[in-house]
Amino acid sequence: MLYIIYQEDLDDGAAEIRQRVKPDHLAYLDRFEPVLVLGGALLAEDGVKRTGSVLILNVPSLADAKAFSADEPFRKAGLFKRVSISRMRRGQWNPDAAPASAEGN
Helix, strand or coil: CEEEEEEEECCCCHHHHHHHHHHHHHHHHHHCCCCEEEEEEEECCCCCCEEEEEEEEECCCHHHHHHHHHHCHHHHCCCEEEEEEEEECCCCCCHHHCCCCCCCC
């Protein structure tokens, strides 16, 4: 089942937390590569300032998605002011329409 984890950064101090914990965060995501469908930063309109992140997981249950989120290093470090987890249906699927670069170009 697909679950989307929508995470909004703290208003203050997020950049420091993100920089400090990023290696642990990336290692954690690597461990879960088999179930991580999509992940990426939410950006302000300037395309630079990070405002949060989204992860889409393919896991058996909401409990599994919640456990993944609770153990995620950014969340454990207190980076987010708000986290929501929702089950979703795949619907339209067109990976060819995705941008060529991580920056959206």
